[in-house]
Amino acid sequence: MLIDSHCHVYGFKIDELKNFKEVKIIGVAEDxxxxxxxxxxxENFSNIVPFVGFHPWNIPDMRNKEIEMIIQLVKKSRGLGEIGLDKKFREKYLDSQVKVFELFCDIASQNNLPMNIHALNSWEECFKTITKYNVKRVLFHWYSGPTHLLKELYYQGYFISINPAVVIQPKHRKILEEAELEMILTESDGPYMYRGMYLNPSMIRDLLNFIAKVKGAKLEDVEKTIEENFSKFLG
Ligand SMILES: [Zn+2]
Known part of the structure; x- marks a missing residue:
């Protein structure tokens, strides 16, 4: 089975979504x-696993009661995300980001829900917060944080996702080389244009091949391990 563990499915046209039916996709939200x-x-696509959340980039546009309204939807969802902290693009709003993130960590912990985390330039902070709240199942999406933190994430049973951009992003490739296969998930973060690449779930097959090549492992073994990782993450 092909896995896209982080995808903004709502951004695709319905006709386009129909092309991704062979990929199991976690649909993350931003508001x-x-x-x-x-x-x-x-409800219409059995391959889509719905998450609800609030992206840290949207903090400046957050509306009154919006977070409470999202929380009302949690019981219908399979997990929380995209949520987290971003000190690269929204550092000015860090206090509000922390408040919202901690609120979601608390909900994840109370309800034993998986979290799909955005942690740009905030890898250590996010790690500290999720361990403080004792959140059990966490995915650090498109991980490009410090390599020394990988060991701690692995020890806690947390996951990272590798994006198709790994072929052109040396920092991300280094992470792929260092990370244990047992902590890796695949993702597209689509629909998104990244340095000329149109990121979408149809890239997962090539991504698996690339991961197998870098890891010196058999494609079937990589696919199977990632499938198992996905089941553990979703619970
Ligand atoms: Zn995303």
Whole structure:
């Protein structure tokens, strides 16, 4: 089975989504509307696993009661995300980011839900927060943080996802080389243009091949391990 563990499914046209039916996709959200959209899409597409969340980039545009409205949707979802902290693009709003993130960590912990985390330039902070709240199942999406933190994530049973951009992003490739296969998931983060690459779930097959090549492992073994990792993450 092909796995896309982090994808903004609501951003695709329905006709395009139909092309990704062989990929099991976690649909992450960025606000109230996309959280609703993910839940609706999962009713029509059995390969979509709906998450609800609030992206740290949207903190400046957060509306009154929006977080409470998203929290109302949690019981219909399979997990929380995309949530987290971002000190690269939204450092000015860090206090509000922390408040929202901690609130979601608390909900994940209380309800034993998986979290799909955005942690750009905030890898250590996010790690500290999720361990403080004792969140059990966590995915650090498109991990490009410090390599020394990988061991701690692995020890805690947390996961990271590798993006198709790994072929052109040396920092991310280094992570792929260093990380244990037992902590790796595949993702597209689509639909998104990254340095000329149109990221979408149809890239997962090539990504698996690339991972197998870098890891010096058999494609079937890599596919099977990632499938197992996915089951552990979702619970
Ligand atoms: Zn994303």
């Amino acid at each position: 109230y509307e996309s959280s609703i959209k993910n839940l609706e899409l999962s």
